[in-house]
Amino acid sequence: MTMMYNPERLALEVLAEICEPPPSVDYLGWAKRNIVFSERITDHPGPYNEDLVPFFSEILRALSPEDPCNIVSLAKSAQIGGTICANIFTLGSLDMAPGDFLYVHPTEENAARWSKTKLMPLVREMPVVAKLFSQNSRDASNSVLYKERIDGRGAIQAAGANSPAGLSMISPRKQVQDDLAKWQMNEAGDPEVQADSRSKAFFNAKVFKISTPMVEPGCKITANYREGTQESYHVPCPHCGELQELRWENMRDHIDPEHPENAHFVCIGCGCEIHEHHREWMVRPENGAKWVAKYPDRARRHRSFRIWMAYSPFERWENLAREWISLQAGGPEKRENGSGAEQTFFNDWLGLAYEADNKAVDWEILRDRAAVSDNTYRGIVPAGVLSLVWGIDVQGDRVECLLIGYGRNRLRAVVEHVVIDNRAGSHLPGYRVHSGHISEPEVRAALDALIAREWTDEAGRKRTVDMTAIDGNAYTDDVWNWVRKHPRSRVIMVRGGNNENAPPIAQAREYDNKGRPKKQKWSSRFYTFAASSFKLRLYRDFKKDDPQRAGFIRFARGFEDDLFQQATSESRVAEKTRSGHTRYVWKLPEGRRNEILDMLNQSLAGAYRLGIPYWTEEQWDAIEDRLGKLEPPRQGDLEDHINQVQPQLPETPEPTPAPAPEARPARPVRKTLTAAEAMRQLNNR
Template sequence: MSYHDRTMANAEALLFGALADVIKPPPPVNYLTWAKNNIVFSERISAKAGAYNEAAFPFFSEILIGLGPDDPCQTITLIKSAQVGGTVAANIFTLGSMDMDPGDLLYVHPTEGNAIKWSRQKLTPLLKETTSLSPLFPQTSREGANSVLYKERKDGRGAISAAGANSPASLSMVSPKRQVQDDLAKWENNPAGDPEMQADSRSKAFFNRKVLKISTPLVWPGCRITRNWLEGSQEEYHVPCPHCGHLQALRWENMEPHLDPNAPDKAAFLCVADGCGGFIEEHHRAQICRPVHLGGQARWVARFPERKRYHRSFYLWVAYSALEAWGELARRWFAVKSGKSGDAENREAEQVFWNDYLGKAFEGAGETLPWEDLRDRAAEKGFKRGTIPPGALVLTIGVDVQGDRVEWQLVGWGKGRQRFAIDYGVFDSFSVPPGGKPHSGHISEPEIKELLDGLLTRTWPDFLGNRRHASMLAIDGNYSTSDVFEWARKHPLSRVIMTRGVHQEYAAILAVVRGDKNNKGKERKYRKRFYNLAVSVLKLHLYRGLKKTDPESMGYVHFANGLPDEYFVQLVSERRTPEKTRNGVVEYRWKLPEGVRNEVLDTMNCAQGAAYRLGIFQWDEDDWEALAARLEVPPANPQLDLEDALMAAPAGRESPTPAAPAPRINDRVAAALARAAAAKQRQGQS
């Protein structure tokens, strides 16, 4: 019998060979090893271009191990600062799964738009650049298994589905063993209810499921990623003190008290060990962050180790990351304290620092002080109503429109994000000048428009007797929009803007309204001066400022005495409270008790929106001091008006970068401030 005949006749050998292939265990799934052997980041994908370097991300090693099948936990939560490379871990988990243990994987973003952007800018380039994966996935849209939101292996053994949490349909299309829930803090409830619950349910059938939840936090209570962190093992990265060897987590409270504004690059952590007193400095970071398996001592330490078997949660912030210098962290903090921060266009600067740099939720004040306490503070420490006090260098007006009245508030702004409630008024049916005819108080009435015009030409006295105009007025255009625009359009965009409130707590403070079209499909005429205003964020920070007791502290709120009790009642009228939706989902919303009005709070928000449009929160102390030098002078000085004072400033250094969106006329204002500060500096040097 020939060899061929013997082989073909050995049916038993063929049977056992086939069975062996079926029951053969899959190769080990080790994401850390896979990353080191396969991942090469280009500059367009990561700030750390090149092959994956474990030494650059030593804190991710344990997280990647936890994502593997040898760790029994089913959920891993990573609460983190921005820009610490968190998406690196998510990408390794996604790509490594497709290579080592293919199957369906769901990658969920806050919106479908975010998912499309991620797929085009991150996922597609990674699939092309990863050598082990590029032959396995279609590279053109002509191939049926390749679309923006769906990438299937050519052999059909696995696929990546990208989805938006705002789309219930996209969350119900797959049942994946693995998931990534990205930017979880920004997820909002969709028409079907809680998107996190919907996404979690898609993987419930798998006993060996792995769900990675990852995000920078936002506001607590109500922050999804913070809730998951608290429900898990709460692991922090402990490193040894280079002086005494004591293992400890690097915490902001052990750095902040020792920062020197004159030497931010000397930022360091004080060792917490009794009797040590040594400082952990930045040049120690690479050494102390080295994990045990790389010859170091650093390790993740869980507050609740018993939870590790089902839910591991990790906290990571910029102090550990080689992508951020400690000196830059210190400078950023001093910029926030001084009132200047390049992140102010996104959310209020203190919250941005807390979220994006410390990786911690910003604790929102759902309630503020009792209104009586604020009234008493104004009576004891306040300034004269209608008079501009020292430090109130820029004036803005906020206007709220109701069916039978228009209410306005004059607010002053100074360095350190301090605000001054200077005056408040109401234009209604009783606001009839002598000899005038009766009117309804609606903004469409010529008499009301004339009174509003008067706010733009009116001047207020300061504490020295000078008189100043308000630099900008912001009027709420959400009610009777066409009538509001009819009045606003007659004034320069540099003096008057329209606003409408938006309630997302991650929204930009001020953003041009887009997509607002008429019935002919054309954008409405008022679009260029109409802005979305993140009122929920502004309320959080106002309430936080109202609780501060030191008049020199950042964000302190000063009040004129003589404001009526109703002013203070309305200012603190709303509460941030949990509320169940129709779907039984809990959301945190600002609620106004029945029978209480809130126009004072609304006009305060509008006045701050005008201040953001002016770009004043980008100014530094030199800018504010230069402005004070021009404005806070005896009346004999002819420069009494803000714009006149600024135009008279001498030439000097270039304008500081304006806030986004950049105001046109106020580029000149900022430039004048900069020139004045530079001239003052030159005089001091000479």
């Protein structure tokens, strides 16, 4: 049988097939058809429910090819469901519009964790996606950071912003830049610029930038929000129908501290109260809720959105009000992170960047605050201080030590400042050193005596220091040789980190040329603290002049002006990188010193290692009870009282070194108890 074909018809059929537009890419519809959340992934298991998070629907439409914009950015509160939105964009793209896809996290470690805990569980629970990828862990196309479709038509590359190599491996049409506000400069420059450049070759590229804001100025997601349409979600009043944005100031001004369960907004139209039970009705588009752009003319290139906790079904308004009340009261039950409780509230709850105090108060204000009559003289532990921590800074010709006291309500008190240098005879009785370097035996002996010394408090009780945090960034081997002779529960090495988004304190890590962690002899006792966040908090607390406010910093009487000048010496300023982009760094003016500022932060790192910022009211009570049981002070003579009011360490003759500490006459036995020992006794009960 002979088959007859019409060549012209065949050519037209092929041409029609080629010219046929691709099927519509509908991320919202795809999510409804395919996503079923398990209890392992979310607290709201079941199929994707648009009614639960209706504000994400328009964002998913903006990510589709039908919307002409190339950039979609979302500034949001924490734990509001933004990652789910990003995962729908990622997996929906690999299914409906295959191609290379780049998903960037702040670090490669974050990227690997996302792949294992977020991406793969979702892939395995979605048959339509699971069939696209190999399930063989030994398959080269199925690694933790790279997952290629079986047919080779597309792949997901997960990368860290800290790795320029990871950002240069593929040229994706689509990408997600997750936790953008936490990205830090890498060795090649600005990682956001590097990631953006990977998609510039495509006229129809889609870049989804998503993050909880951090510190402003310098917050990347906030900058992107301002560059775009600046869309906010408007909802109708349940009483009069007036469309309005839910603003934090509206709720804040109507919070009753005695009844946080009555937290509400007030309609800008009719003045009626809007309560939480109205939320489910208000946020639905069928009732009039919609996104409203401040700059709609920018929509062709960049659509930017902001959504915060008040709209979310995952958190109650009462909890939001309680968090604010607790923050204002400065309750000891607060759990602070490296950026402080106030910043955490603005970032995680309100979805707003926290305005940083880039410059400290004038140093004269701190000096005058220390001179008030009810302050103790330096060297005396003031009332309210329940724990003592040394911060020690190591220089080439001296070692400087700052003693800080900690108490309830985040109180900090600067108690004493000691310098060990070639004039140490005027500071430490019995010690004469030559260069003041940490490697000198005399300097180490002086440090031994200093951290073992007892300090008299206002009640006349003898107190010992709970923790010592010494700078280990310079002369590390010399510092380690001194540190290792002391218990790790009492002495640690610390260094400041340059990552504004790092945890308050973390174990220091060293890496070889291949990026593999190196095991150092001091690894278990060396910690990196969030120096920038500590400085931001310190500068905020410097502005507090009410001793009852949470975070108040108290200075003893008798310090020289130089101490206050050093404590306020640095400023956070904008700096242009070689690539022409802006970053924010801490700068020390030429000719100024900053050892006091460093020691304030080093002491706080020691306090974190001890757990002080996390102690509960009951733990503070236990420490105070034990201190109250110490032996009452003996009745001294007039000379003792004079020395207690304004202690001066006697000078020693120039010649020979003093006898070793163990050769000195033994002190009378006193019943002393450190805060750390009190905590250990409490925990062992």
